[in-house]
Amino acid sequence: MAATADAHLAELRERVSAAHRTHQALRLKGSGTKDFYGESLAGEVLELRAHQGIVDYEPSELVITARCGTPLSQIEAALAAHGQFLAFEPPAFGADPSIGGVIAAGLSGPRRVYAGAARDFVLGTRLLTGDGELLRFGGQVMKNVAGFDVSRLLCGSLGILGVITEISLKVLPRPRAEQTLRLELPAAAAVESFNRWSALGLPISGGAWWQGSAWVRLSGAAPAVRSARERIGGEAIDAASAQARWDALRHCQLPLFDRRVIWRLSVPGAAAPLSLPGELLIDWGGALRWYADPAEGADVRAVASAAGGTALCWRGAAPAGRFHPLPPVLARLHRRLKERFDPHGIFNPGRLLAGL
Amino acid sequence: MAESDIAVALRRFLPEDCVLSREEERRPYECDALTVFRQLPGLVVLPRTESQLQQVLLTCSRLKVPVVARGAGTGLSGGSTPHAQGVLLSCARLNRILEIDPHERIARLEPGVPNLRVSEAALAHGLYYAPDPSSQVACSIGGNVAENSGGVHCLKYGLTVHNVLGVRGYTMEGEPLELGGRAPDGPGLDLLALTIGSEGLLMIVTEVTVKLIPRPPCAQLVMASFADVHSAGSAVAAVIAGGIIPAALEMMDRKATAAVEPFAHAGYDLTAAAILLVESDGTPEEVADQVREIEQVLRSAGASTLRVSGSEAERLRWWSGRKNAFPAAGRLSPDYYCMDGTIPRRHVGEVLQAIERMEARYALHCMNVFHAGDGNLHPVILFDANDHDSWERAERFGAEILELCVQLGGTITGEHGVGVEKLNSMCVQFSPAERAAFAAVKEAFDPAGLLNPGKVIPTLARCAEYGRMRVHHGALPHADLPRF
Numbered sequence: 073m074a075a076t077a078d079a080h081l082a083e084l085r086e087r088v089s090a091a092h093r094t095h096q097a098l099r100l101k102g103s104g105t106k107d108f109y110g111e112s113l114a115g116e117v118l119e120l121r122a123h124q125g126i127v128d129y130e131p132s133e134l135v136i137t138a139r140c141g142t143p144l145s146q147i148e149a150a151l152a153a154h155g156q157f158l159a160f161e162p163p164a165f166g167a168d169p170s171i172g173g174v175i176a177a178g179l180s181g182p183r184r185v186y187a188g189a190a191r192d193f194v195l196g197t198r199l200l201t202g203d204g205e206l207l208r209f210g211g212q213v214m215k216n217v218a219g220f221d222v223s224r225l226l227c228g229s230l231g232i233l234g235v236i237t238e239i240s241l242k243v244l245p246r247p248r249a250e251q252t253l254r255l256e257l258p259a260a261a262a263v264e265s266f267n268r269w270s271a272l273g274l275p276i277s278g279g280a281w282w283q284g285s286a287w288v289r290l291s292g293a294a295p296a297v298r299s300a301r302e303r304i305g306g307e308a309i310d311a312a313s314a315q316a317r318w319d320a321l322r323h324c325q326l327p328l329f330d331r332r333v334i335w336r337l338s339v340p341g342a343a344a345p346l347s348l349p350g351e352l353l354i355d356w357g358g359a360l361r362w363y364a365d366p367a368e369g370a371d372v373r374a375v376a377s378a379a380g381g382t383a384l385c386w387r388g389a390a391p392a393g394r395f396h397p398l399p400p401v402l403a404r405l406h407r408r409l410k411e412r413f414d415p416h417g418i419f420n421p422g423r424l425l426a427g428l
Numbered sequence: 429m430a431e432s433d434i435a436v437a438l439r440r441f442l443p444e445d446c447v448l449s450r451e452e453e454r455r456p457y458e459c460d461a462l463t464v465f466r467q468l469p470g471l472v473v474l475p476r477t478e479s480q481l482q483q484v485l486l487t488c489s490r491l492k493v494p495v496v497a498r499g500a501g502t503g504l505s506g507g508s509t510p511h512a513q514g515v516l517l518s519c520a521r522l523n524r525i526l527e528i529d530p531h532e533r534i535a536r537l538e539p540g541v542p543n544l545r546v547s548e549a550a551l552a553h554g555l556y557y558a559p560d561p562s563s564q565v566a567c568s569i570g571g572n573v574a575e576n577s578g579g580v581h582c583l584k585y586g587l588t589v590h591n592v593l594g595v596r597g598y599t600m601e602g603e604p605l606e607l608g609g610r611a612p613d614g615p616g617l618d619l620l621a622l623t624i625g626s627e628g629l630l631m632i633v634t635e636v637t638v639k640l641i642p643r644p645p646c647a648q649l650v651m652a653s654f655a656d657v658h659s660a661g662s663a664v665a666a667v668i669a670g671g672i673i674p675a676a677l678e679m680m681d682r683k684a685t686a687a688v689e690p691f692a693h694a695g696y697d698l699t700a701a702a703i704l705l706v707e708s709d710g711t712p713e714e715v716a717d718q719v720r721e722i723e724q725v726l727r728s729a730g731a732s733t734l735r736v737s738g739s740e741a742e743r744l745r746w747w748s749g750r751k752n753a754f755p756a757a758g759r760l761s762p763d764y765y766c767m768d769g770t771i772p773r774r775h776v777g778e779v780l781q782a783i784e785r786m787e788a789r790y791a792l793h794c795m796n797v798f799h800a801g802d803g804n805l806h807p808v809i810l811f812d813a814n815d816h817d818s819w820e821r822a823e824r825f826g827a828e829i830l831e832l833c834v835q836l837g838g839t840i841t842g843e844h845g846v847g848v849e850k851l852n853s854m855c856v857q858f859s860p861a862e863r864a865a866f867a868a869v870k871e872a873f874d875p876a877g878l879l880n881p882g883k884v885i886p887t888l889a890r891c892a893e894y895g896r897m898r899v900h901h902g903a904l905p906h907a908d909l910p911r912f
Contacts, residue, residue: 132669133772155671180613189613191621192590205861213770214802215587215842217576217625218850218857219884220869224589224621228613245671267531271555273642295713340610342532359612381611395615401603405872406617412868425616 077139080123081206081237087118088235088418089204095416100231102141102170106177108387110230110423111394120172123237126150128212135195135212137240140172147171151243159187159244163323172236178228181322182278182289185341185356186270187244191227196240199226199233202414212240231420232428233413247277247291249298252314255286255306260345262286263358267342270357274300279357280321282328289318321355328353331364333388335372339381348375362386373397393426434493434515435471441483448472457516460503461563464765464813465848469496469510474518478634481522485632486602488515494878495600497628499539499571502563504766505847507575507627507883514881519570522634525549533640534593534610539570539633543577546638555640558585561843562751569636576625578843580676580750583801584709585641587843589624597633600879605631622869627845628880630873644709647675649743650722652731653700657681660702661776663729664800667706668773670725672718676707677801678750681780684795684808685749688756694749697733702780704731704800705750707743753797754808761793761810765822769833770842773803782832783807790825792818804842805833831856846884854884855891863891 091098097115107113124141131154138147145168151157161181162174175197180189196210199222210216210223226236257265259281266279269288275296278289288304290297301308309317320326328334328351337346341359350366366372373396376383382396398406403425410417410428422428431439435449448454449471459466470493475481488495494514501508510516523540530553535546543564547556560579561567567577573595576588585591594608608620623630654660660679667677680688680703685696696703704726708718723734737743757764771779780796787794798805807829811822830840830853840846840853854863866885870877886894 130772130774132665133774134668135772178613178618185612188586188590191618192586201861201865207859207862207865209862209865211837211839212772213804213838213842215578215582215770215799215804216839217843217845218839218841218854219846219862219866220630221576221589221621221625222865222869225618225869227621228618245673248671267533271530271533271553271642273554273644293710293714293717295717296711299711299713338611338613340532341612342529343611356612379611380609382614384615398616399606401599401605402607402616402619405605405619408872408875409617409869412872413865 077123077125084118084120084123084200084235084237085204085206088200088202091116091418092202092204092416096418097421098418100176100235100420102173103143103167105165105167105169106173108165109177111426112422114421115418118235120235121170124170127238131156133212134214134243135240136243137196137212137238138171140170140235140237140239142171143168144171144174155246156243157246158193158241159183160190160193161322162190165324171239175227175239176229176231176236182280182318182355185359186277191224193242194223194227194239195242197223197226197236198238200235200237202234202416202418206237210240214242230424232410232424234419249292249294250311250314251290251297251301252278252309252317253288253290253301253304253306254309255288255304256284257281257286258284259352259354263342263354266357269304274303276357278318281354282326287317289314326353328362328364333365334386335363335366336384336386337361337363337372337376337381338384339376339379343379343381346375346379348372395425398425432470434488434491437487437491438471438473438484442473442475442480446474446476446480448474457498457501457510457518460498460501460506460508462504462506462847462849464819465506465509467510467512469516470513472516472518474521476521478522481517481632481634482598482602482604484515484517485598485600489601489876489878492876492878494881495632496880497570497574497632499568499574500542500566502567503571503575503847504768504844505841505849507845507847507880509848511881517632519568526635528553528640530555532610535638535640537569537636537638539568539573539636541569543567543569543572550640554643556643557638558591558641559588562754569638570633573624573633573636574626574628575843575845578799578802578804580678580799582799583677584673584675589621591639592620592624592636593639594620594637595623595633596635597631599631600874600876610637625845627847627884629870629884630879632879644675646712646715647707647709647743648715648719649737649746650706650708650719650726651735651746652704652706652726653697653733654702654704654730655700655732657702657780658777659730660704661773661780663704663726663731664776665773666725666729667722668801670721672721672725674706674718674722674801675709676705677799678705679703679776679798679800680750680753681796683793684753684797687760687795688749688752691756691759692749692752694746696749700732705746750797753795757795757808757810761812763811763813765809765811765826767805767807767809767826767829768841768844769830769838770802770804771833771836771838773800775836776800776803779805779832779836783829786825786828790821792821792825794825799842802842803838827853848883851886851890852894854886855894860888860891
């Protein structure tokens with residue numbers, strides 16, 4: 073397996089070096105499940121799926137290291153066998169994504185604001201740069217402040233700085249107990265409650281609202297979950313239905329995600345209801361707000377900005393790019409970083425930022 | 429004496445007491461808490477407002493004067509060692525808590541606010557700021573951002589990078605910059621993560637938004653003794669493998685307990701080769717359950733004695749020994765040198781034994797306290813700074829420990845930073861291409877290279893020189909001794 077992986081890696085280096093010499097744009101592809109995500113797809117496809125396999129997993133170290141093409145399902149199964157999991161609950165869209173794609177996209181599921189984001193769990197990476205160099209940043213240890221934290225920079229970079237060939241992630245033990253509750257609440261009251269319960273120290277690991285119901289997930293030690301359940305009240309949902317519900321939310325499989333136009337707004341967790349007509353779904357205890365089919369002409373970006381957040385056009389025709397525009401000073405920093413890591417602009421051109 | 433151009437330019441807009449140019453005024457800024465590295469700064473500037481700070485940067489940028497930012501000066505790697513011709517920019521006067529929002533559970537802070545003051549201010553709301561470096565009484569939040577500081581509770585609650593939501597500040601060119609914020613996961617590259625722990629090389633931070641979390645209503649400490657360091661190391665792995673994430677998991681070896689006990693009177697078992705301190709926090713029921721589990725795991729891992737804190741006073745007393753480990757080192761020896769390597773937990777026993785062999789080789793004592801749960805070692809090498817040979821041996825001893833950490837898949841610094849202290853060790857951990865990538869990041873933010881120059885990223889020449897030196901030391905003075 074290791075010999076095959078070395079061969080794959082050598083092949084990748086060769087492909088990348090050749091592209092670097094000829095200034096050939098490359099479109100990095102794991103499973104291709106997130107082709108819809110980002111500004112634009114361009115370049116010759118560079119398949120990364122074959123570079124796969126778990127390199128190291130020692131449960132007592134709380135760290136797993138895997139090659140970029142490793143299917144997420146394989147990683148989750150290996151962790152589950154030892155009662156551990158990826159606490160950021162990466163979403164999967166349709167087929168099985170690769171771990172490289174998961175980290176390059178940097179998306180996180182319902183536990184995002186409670187357990188942490190994808191980047192919070194990234195401990196180390198290996199990066200194949202334009203000139204064919206294989207660099208190692210971070211490592212397999214929990215604490216590491218040697219040099220800049222390039223590994224976390226790569227999380228969510230959509231491959232524009234190079235090919236992430238290997239990733240080390242912090243993993244956590246699965247919570248001992250879990251209980252989901254459903255309460256009939258208006259959206260504003262739900263967000264207020266999610267914040268209040270969190271401030272009280274209740275062990276919340278999910279706070280979502282949709283179609284008049286608030287869904288609260290409690291995770292932790294059995295006594296803490298029990299007492300929080302009594303305190304919050306509402307209807308206790310059985311484990312199987314609760315799992316199905318959170319999975320559907322995590323993987324964007326609720327009916328709302330079938331709609332024609334979908335916006336994803338990230339706002340401060342206690343932000344008041346936004347004046348946006350359209351179907352609303354709230355996640356992350358209030359910090360993530362999905363809007364389906366907002367009224368024609370609604371200026372979603374302006375509404376998000378006014379609330380102190382940003383808006384991402386998840387589906388549908390995007391006015392002036394999918395991602396919320398960056399302030400000029402940040403865009404300039406992006407350009408300078410890109411120029412230095414990828415001087416010929418061969419990696420995923422235009423995927424994260426138009427013209428980059 | 430005529431004032432320098434930069435002093436004249438800064439005095440044009442800064443009040444008299446914001447610019448320190450006389451030698452006796454500059455002297456207190458010549459080092460951080462790693463006092464072996466000293467350099468008198470060209471000028472010390474203490475702005476009172478954000479706009480003054482921006483003006484300072486614009487002026488220095490125009491006159492091409494290097495700028496070194498400084499928080500409370502508690503750093504342990506010489507990260508804020510001044511530049512002889514540069515401006516030492518102290519953020520100490522930017523020390524207001526701008527906002528605490530108990531409902532959203534965030535605080536907005538100026539960089540000079542001491543770490544502990546955040547938690548004190550949030551106490552009324554039942555909240556606190558989790559990262560707790562041992563210098564938390566003094567160290568500033570801006571310094572914490574620069575160093576990505578940790579503490580004894582990071583295993584469960586994370587480092588600075590996990591607890592800071594956003595920063596505002598300026599580039600060296602004086603341009604305002606806002607990274608992250610109250611809304612999670614904004615567009616573009618995660619420059620916030622890149623900036624945290626960048627040791628003042630990328631930007632100057634003028635405002636930090638942090639996450640506050642509820643104070644756990646209850647905490648209990650388990651203290652376990654082990655007859656050898658290997659079984660103590662295995663016990664650490666067993667706790668984690670058992671699915672337990674304690675609030676803190678610390679280890680002290682016999683030399684460390686013996687050093688602190690006479691004056692901390694913590695009640696440590698001085699016959700044990702190593703002790704573990706394992707803390708559980710949460711609701712009383714949660715803590716009771718977890719403590720039972722911890723006791724079980726430690727007992728099966730071979731703990732010779734086990735005690736559980738029976739009161740808050742007892743818990744704090746047991747902690748007092750651990751927290752006074754460094755001052756205790758100061759009682760044993762004129763000077764001490766604290767290392768900060770991190771290793772995969774499974775190698776703990778092996779590293780402690782290797783350090784013991786190095787003690788004999790360098791003829792210096794070393795006591796070990798460390799964040800065992802994170803695999804973050806703090807070997808404390810005792811030496812005498814007045815004896816130059818003693819310091820040289822201490823420095824080489826430290827470098828060898830760090831090389832061992834890298835060999836075992838770890839890192840040269842877990843939480844103290846590279847600064848100037850670990851520039852040579854950076855040559856060991858990173859390849860020339862990797863160091864070039866760090867330099868590229870630096871250039872992207874600070875093309876003129878004026879912000880904290882000479883720190884973190886060693887030059888090619890320095891690494892070449894260090895490579896030769898290591899061969900020299902390996903080949904000549906200790907050729908007959910086993911390396912590990």
